[in-house]
Amino acid sequence: MSDPCLTVVSIFTYSLSFGIGCLNAATVLHAQLLTNLMHLPQSLFDTTPIGRILVRFSSDVGVLDSTLPHVLRMGEVAFFKSNLVFCVFIAITSFICDLSPQLGCWFAAKVLHEALLKGVLRTPLWFFDTTPVGRILGRFSKDVDVLDTSLPQQISDWVYCLYERFYVATSRQLKRLESISRSPIYSHFGESVTGAPTIRAYRVQDRFIHESEEKVDFNQVCYFPGIIANRWLAVRLEMIGNCIIFFASLFAVLGRETMNPGTVGLSISYALQITQTLNWLVRMTSDVETNIVAVERIKEYAEYTQEAPWENPNCPVPEQWPETGKVGIVGRTGAGKSSLTLGLFRIIEAAGGSIHIDGLDISRLGLHTLRSKLTIIPQTLIRFKDLNINLDVLSLKDPVLFSGTLRQNLDPFGRLSDEDVWAALEHAHLKAFVKGLPAGLNHQVTEGGENLSVGQRQLICLARALLRKTKVLILDEATAAVDLETDDLIQRTIRIEFKNSTVLTIAHRLNTILDSDRVIVLDKGRVVEFDKPEILLQDKNSIFHGMAKDAGLV
Numbered sequence: 001m002s003d004p005c006l007t008v009v010s011i012f013t014y015s016l017s018f019g020i021g022c023l024n025a026a027t028v029l030h031a032q033l034l035t036n037l038m039h040l041p042q043s044l045f046d047t048t049p050i051g052r053i054l055v056r057f058s059s060d061v062g063v064l065d066s067t068l069p070h071v072l073r074m075g076e077v078a079f080f081k082s083n084l085v086f087c088v089f090i091a092i093t094s095f096i097c098d099l100s101p102q103l104g105c106w107f108a109a110k111v112l113h114e115a116l117l118k119g120v121l122r123t124p125l126w127f128f129d130t131t132p133v134g135r136i137l138g139r140f141s142k143d144v145d146v147l148d149t150s151l152p153q154q155i156s157d158w159v160y161c162l163y164e165r166f167y168v169a170t171s172r173q174l175k176r177l178e179s180i181s182r183s184p185i186y187s188h189f190g191e192s193v194t195g196a197p198t199i200r201a202y203r204v205q206d207r208f209i210h211e212s213e214e215k216v217d218f219n220q221v222c223y224f225p226g227i228i229a230n231r232w233l234a235v236r237l238e239m240i241g242n243c244i245i246f247f248a249s250l251f252a253v254l255g256r257e258t259m260n261p262g263t264v265g266l267s268i269s270y271a272l273q274i275t276q277t278l279n280w281l282v283r284m285t286s287d288v289e290t291n292i293v294a295v296e297r298i299k300e301y302a303e304y305t306q307e308a309p310w311e312n313p314n315c316p317v318p319e320q321w322p323e324t325g326k327v328g329i330v331g332r333t334g335a336g337k338s339s340l341t342l343g344l345f346r347i348i349e350a351a352g353g354s355i356h357i358d359g360l361d362i363s364r365l366g367l368h369t370l371r372s373k374l375t376i377i378p379q380t381l382i383r384f385k386d387l388n389i390n391l392d393v394l395s396l397k398d399p400v401l402f403s404g405t406l407r408q409n410l411d412p413f414g415r416l417s418d419e420d421v422w423a424a425l426e427h428a429h430l431k432a433f434v435k436g437l438p439a440g441l442n443h444q445v446t447e448g449g450e451n452l453s454v455g456q457r458q459l460i461c462l463a464r465a466l467l468r469k470t471k472v473l474i475l476d477e478a479t480a481a482v483d484l485e486t487d488d489l490i491q492r493t494i495r496i497e498f499k500n501s502t503v504l505t506i507a508h509r510l511n512t513i514l515d516s517d518r519v520i521v522l523d524k525g526r527v528v529e530f531d532k533p534e535i536l537l538q539d540k541n542s543i544f545h546g547m548a549k550d551a552g553l554v
Contacts, residue, residue, distance in 0.1 A: 030061060041349065051186030059182060167233045174226040181222040184215045194448075237282060245271045326503045328513025328533065330547060331522035337506045339525070341474050344504075345371055357472070357502075375465040376474040377458060401449030401457055406434065407441040409449075410464055420467065427493045428463035429486060430456070455486070462490060466497055473498050475505045487512070510551050519544060 033056060192199065192208050199208055248271040252264040331337050342348040343355060346367060355362050362370050378400075401409050408414075410421055421441065425431045433456065437443040449457045465473055475494070491512055494503065507513045514533050521529035521536070521543050529542055536544040537554060548554045 026061070033057070033061075049183055049187040050190055051188070052180075052183035054186045054190075055179060055183050058186075059179065167229060171226060171229045171233075174222070174229060178219065178222040178226060181215075181219045185212070185219060188212055188215055233282070241276070325518070326516045327505070328516035328519045329504060329506045329522065330510065330513065330519065330544065334524075335522040336525040337522055338476060340522070341376060341476055341504075341506065344472075344474065345374060345376070373470055374472045374474065375468050375470040376476060377461045377465055378476045401445055401452070401460065403447045404445060405439075405441065406437075406443045406445055406460075409445055409460060410441075410467060416467055421463075424463040424466040427466055427497055428459045429489050429493070430459045430463060455483075459486075459490075462493070466493075470501065472502045472504070475503065475507075510548055510553055514553075521547075 037053070188208075188211060192212065199205055245268065248268055252259065252267060256264070329337055329340065339348065343350060344357075344362070346362065350363065407418075407421060410424065418441065422431060425434055434440060434443070445451065449460070452460070473494070487509070495515070503516075505513050505516065513519060516533060518530060519533045519536055520527055523543065529536060529544055533544070536542045537548055539545055545554065
């Protein structure tokens with residue numbers, strides 16, 4: 001095979017193997033990140049901005065897929081090219097390398113040697129009685145040799161390493177700072193898109209635009225020092241390279257009587273190449289260490305502490321677990337009612353104590369086992385700190401609806417027949433509404449159910465609960481967004497369809513829990529009352545009696 005063909009095959013093989021290797025590495029890291037993210041505790045998502053997570057899957061993965069392989073490839077090319085140039089440069093200018101330390105350090109070596117000789121000759125005689133002769137000879141032999149040859153050769157490499165270490169340590173932190181400052185941009189943009197109707201309703205578009213511009217400006221403030229640091233490195237690398245060329249030219253002029261012009265020209269030509277190659281090598285090495293921050297950030301989430309196992313074979317669940325019973329849960333705002341439901345689903349792990357359902361400690365169950373037995377119809381509530389000024393704090397607990405058909409939202413896995421779905425819609429008092437839709441069950445639901453009213457979303461969640469037929473149903477103020485007539489119909493449906501299930505009702509209307517077997521009254525995160533509703537109503541000193549009196553029930 002001819003040389004050009006061999007070169008083409010070698011380059012193709014190298015590029016293909018390198019690309020496959022980078023692709024496999026990126027795939028493994030992305031799979032680890034995604035898998036671990038699916039197992040992370042829910043508390044992480046409450047404390048971590050969504051933009052920070054999106055950056056891991058967008059910017060950092062982009063660096064991993066494109067920037068880092070390119071930098072690595074260019075770094076390898078610069079490394080091998082610098083080695084090649086080094087070999088040629090050393091082979092051609094070896095005698096200059098031997099001559100340059102002698103000429104460059106001749107004055108310094110002469111002064112130091114004379115000072116050493118004068119000092120030894122004028123040393124008192126007792127010094128020679130206590131100092132071995134070999135130690136003195138070492139000063140005149142090895143130490144002087146290091147001063148004359150080794151030290152001048154290592155100065156250039158030391159300066160390169162010094163600048164590289166200083167630059168890499170700084171640029172790595174600047175890169176991390178720039179990545180962190182990018183996360184609020186994603187978070188603010190996502191929140192602005194989600195809350196666009198509310199923002200327009202309160203006419204605060206200018207304020208949100210201004211906040212977005214401030215976050216972008218802050219990101220640019222963090223990005224600009226990285227560019228400046230890059231220019232700082234470039235100026236100093238060019239200065240070192242120019243010094244190498246200068247001394248190569250100087251020593252060539254000083255040794256013109258012993259060298260021919262061709263050798264001088266070739267040595268200076270390779271000195272120019274080695275300067276560029278060394279600069280490129282240092283830059284690519286620095287870029288690799290800087291961009292490796294993306295790998296570090298991905299591995300941070302990929303190795304984050306995971307939530308409890310999904311299945312626990314050592315703790316089997318009885319088939320009829322849990323038994324029936326209806327419990328109402330009431331309390332003032334902030335008493336901890338919704339937090340109790342989060343604890344039941346183990347979205348928030350118990351900091352102390354334990355939660356038992358029918359005598360079974362739920363902390364010993366696998367998460368899938370536990371959550372497959374529970375169904376929740378959440379509340380839909382928007383709270384503002386200050387409707388006139390502050391729209392930043394939104395407490396949203398919307399029923400979960402995803403983009404797709406209405407049937408897919410009711411039966412995501414397609415396990416039920418249309419008759420079952422229509423029966424559930426009828427019990428949820430949605431059958432007439434769905435029949436009136438042009439596409440019926442194939443009606444397209446937008447992301448989050450934005451094309452449905454709040455009450456319709458809750459009724460869809462009720463229909464979904466009817467189809468799941470779990471043993472525990474949790475109603476977290478589930479009828480807060482419907483009218484009183486629909487509320488009565490829903491309560492009647494729940495009593496009939498879930499008569500063999502445990503129903504926990506977090507109520508804002510006390511009349512919906514008066515027929516419960518027990519009532520829990522929460523205050524400041526503690527259970528202060530627990531008894532039958534009729535007994536609590538008879539106690540005029542109870543909190544429940546006071547709440548019923550305020551509601552006009554007694």
